[in-house]
Amino acid sequence: MQADYVIVGAGSAGCVLANRLSADPGNRVILIEAGGRDRNPLIHIPAGYVKLLDHPTLTWGFKAEPDPGVNNRSILYPRGKVLGGSSSINGMIYVRGQPEDFDHWGQLGNRGWSWDDLLPYFKEAEDWQGGADEFHGQGGPLLTSRTSDKPALCEKIIEAGTQIGLDYHEDVNHLPPGAGDNIGWVQQTRRGRRRQSAARTYLRAAIKRPNLQIVTDALVHRVLFDGKRAVGVEFSRGGNLDRADAAAEVILCGGAIGSPHILQLSGVGDPDHLGRIGVAAVHALPGVGRNLQDHFLARVTAEVTGIGTANEKSRGLPFVGELMRYVFAGTGLLTYAASLVAASVKVLEESATPDVQILLANASFAPGPIRRLDDRPGMTGGMWQMRPLSRGYVEAKSSDPNMAPAINPRYLSEDTDRRAAIGGLRAVRRLFAAPALAPYLVGEILPGINVQSDDELLDYLRQTGSTVFHATCTCKMGRDAMAVVDDQLRVHGIDGLRVIDASVMPTVTSTNTNAPTIMIAEKGAAMIRAAARQKMAA
Numbered sequence: 001m002q003a004d005y006v007i008v009g010a011g012s013a014g015c016v017l018a019n020r021l022s023a024d025p026g027n028r029v030i031l032i033e034a035g036g037r038d039r040n041p042l043i044h045i046p047a048g049y050v051k052l053l054d055h056p057t058l059t060w061g062f063k064a065e066p067d068p069g070v071n072n073r074s075i076l077y078p079r080g081k082v083l084g085g086s087s088s089i090n091g092m093i094y095v096r097g098q099p100e101d102f103d104h105w106g107q108l109g110n111r112g113w114s115w116d117d118l119l120p121y122f123k124e125a126e127d128w129q130g131g132a133d134e135f136h137g138q139g140g141p142l143l144t145s146r147t148s149d150k151p152a153l154c155e156k157i158i159e160a161g162t163q164i165g166l167d168y169h170e171d172v173n174h175l176p177p178g179a180g181d182n183i184g185w186v187q188q189t190r191r192g193r194r195r196q197s198a199a200r201t202y203l204r205a206a207i208k209r210p211n212l213q214i215v216t217d218a219l220v221h222r223v224l225f226d227g228k229r230a231v232g233v234e235f236s237r238g239g240n241l242d243r244a245d246a247a248a249e250v251i252l253c254g255g256a257i258g259s260p261h262i263l264q265l266s267g268v269g270d271p272d273h274l275g276r277i278g279v280a281a282v283h284a285l286p287g288v289g290r291n292l293q294d295h296f297l298a299r300v301t302a303e304v305t306g307i308g309t310a311n312e313k314s315r316g317l318p319f320v321g322e323l324m325r326y327v328f329a330g331t332g333l334l335t336y337a338a339s340l341v342a343a344s345v346k347v348l349e350e351s352a353t354p355d356v357q358i359l360l361a362n363a364s365f366a367p368g369p370i371r372r373l374d375d376r377p378g379m380t381g382g383m384w385q386m387r388p389l390s391r392g393y394v395e396a397k398s399s400d401p402n403m404a405p406a407i408n409p410r411y412l413s414e415d416t417d418r419r420a421a422i423g424g425l426r427a428v429r430r431l432f433a434a435p436a437l438a439p440y441l442v443g444e445i446l447p448g449i450n451v452q453s454d455d456e457l458l459d460y461l462r463q464t465g466s467t468v469f470h471a472t473c474t475c476k477m478g479r480d481a482m483a484v485v486d487d488q489l490r491v492h493g494i495d496g497l498r499v500i501d502a503s504v505m506p507t508v509t510s511t512n513t514n515a516p517t518i519m520i521a522e523k524g525a526a527m528i529r530a531a532a533r534q535k536m537a538a
Contacts, residue, residue, distance in 0.1 A: 011085020
C-alpha cells in the first residue's frame with residue numbers, strides 16, 4: 001500500500017494527525033494501529049476507565065523493569081492499544097500545565113515552543129463547553145467540559161484548600177504566569193455520557209474520507225530507509241508481513257514507549273545498544289529511548305463518615321440508582337473522571353512555582369496503580385512531583401518487534417525528587433486536617449498515623465508509589481547531543497521522518513499530559529502542512 005503520509009500509532013497524536021492531514025483531499029494518508037477498533041463499551045462510559053488500565057487486549061500489558069526506587073518492584077505500566085490509544089483508557093483529565101513548562105521548552109532553544117506560541121494550538125483543538133475566550137477555543141474536534149457533578153465532599157475539600165491558603169481558581173486552565181498555590185475543579189475530555197477520546201473526536205470525523213486508510217491490528221516492525229531517508233514501514237497483520245510506502249513522510253506517533261522502540265528496531269539509536277540486540281545501525285542517535293520522565297504517584301487516603309462518597313455508591317442498590325442517573329440523565333458516578341479536584345502546591349523552598357500536583361477524589365482506593373475502590377468510605381489525595389529530575393529509559397530487548405522493550409523510570413533516584421514526594425504527602429495531610437473536613441474525618445488509612453518521619457514516609461513511597469501514566473521525553477526535542485528531533489519534530493539526520501507525540505517533550509509538563517500531547521500533534525500537523533506548501537512553491 002502507498003500514501004503520502006504513513007502515521008504509526010492511532011493514539012492521541014496519531015488521531016489528530018490523521019484528521020488534519022487527510023482534511024486536504026490531495027493528501028493520501030495511512031494510519032496504522034497495533035490495537036483494534038474502539039468498540040468496547042467500557043471505553044465510552046467515563047467511569048469505565050477503572051476496568052481498562054489492566055485490560056488484556058486494550059492495553060499493551062507492559063511492566064516496568066525492577067526499579068531500585070520502588071524497592072525493586074516491577075510496576076504495571078499501562079499504555080492504550082486501541083484506536084484512541086491511551087486517550088481511550090485514561091482518566092479524562094484535561095489540564096494543560098503551567099505556562100512556565102512551555103516557556104522552559106523555548107528557553108532550551110526550541111523555537112516556537114513557548115507558551116504564547118502554543119496557546120493557539122490548545123485553542124484550535126478545543127470545543128470548550130464554556131465557549132471561546134482568551135484561553136479556550138470553541139469549534140475544535142476535542143470536546144472538553146467542566147466538572148458538572150460536584151459531590152459535597154469535594155466541595156468541602158475545596159473549602160479546606162482555601163483554609164490552608166490555596167487560591168481557588170474557577171478555571172484551572174486559566175493560570176497566569178507565576179500563579180501560586182491553588183485548587184479548583186478539573187476539566188475533562190468528556191461531554192455528557194461519553195468519553196471524548198481522540199478516536200471519538202478527531203478520527204470519527206475523518207474516518208469516511210476516501211483519502212484516509214486505517215489499518216488496525218497491525219504491528220509495525222520497523223521504518224524502511226533508502227539511505228538516510230525514511231520511505232515507509234514494515235508491519236505484520238494476521239500473520240502476514242506487509243509494507244506501507246510513504247511518498248512524503250513517515251510519522252511516528254507510538255508514544256513515549258512505542259516511538260523509541262520502533263526507532264531502535266529500525267537501526268536509529270545508540271550504536272552500542274543496537275549492536276547488543278542485533279540490529280544494524282542506520283543512524284547514530286544516542287538519545288533515543290533515554291531521558292524517560294514520568295510523574296510518580298503516591299496516595300494519602302482517609303476514612304470519612306457522615307458525607308457521601310463514591311465507595312458506597314459503587315455497590316448494591318445505590319449503584320443501581322447511579323446507573324439510572326447515567327442512563328436517563330447522563331450524570332452521576334459513572335461520568336466521573338479519575339479525579340474531580342486538583343490542587344497545585346509548592347513544597348520545596350527552591351521552587352519558583354508550585355512543584356507538587358494533588359488530584360483529589362471523594363473515594364478511597366486500595367493500594368496500587370489500578371484504581372480499585374476500598375470497602376471503607378473515604379477520600380484520597382494522589383500527589384506527584386511536577387518536575388522530576390530522575391531520568392529513566394526505554395530500550396529494545398531484542399530485534400524481535402513482538403518482545404516488549406525494557407522500561408525503567410528510575411523513580412526517586414534524585415534527592416530532590418525524594419524531598420518533593422515526602423513534602424507532597426505532608427501537603428495532602430495538611431489539607432485533610434483543615435477545619436472544613438474535621439466533622440467527617442474518621443482517620444487516615446494510608447500511609448497511617450504511625451508513618452511520620454521522613455524515612456518512614458520515604459519507605460511508604462517506595463513500597464506503594466507507582467506511575468500516574470505520564471511517560472514522556474524519550475525522543476526529546478532539542479539541539480544537544482541527546483536530542484532526537486529538532487523543533488520541527490524531524491528526526492535529526494534522517495529525511496522524511498518525524499516523531500510527533502509525548503516522547504518529544506524536552507521536559508515533562510507539570511500536570512496531566514494528554515492535553516499537551518494533543519497540542520503537540522496540532523502544531524506538528526501545522527508544520528507538516530507548511531512544509532508541504534513550501535515544497536510546492538519551490
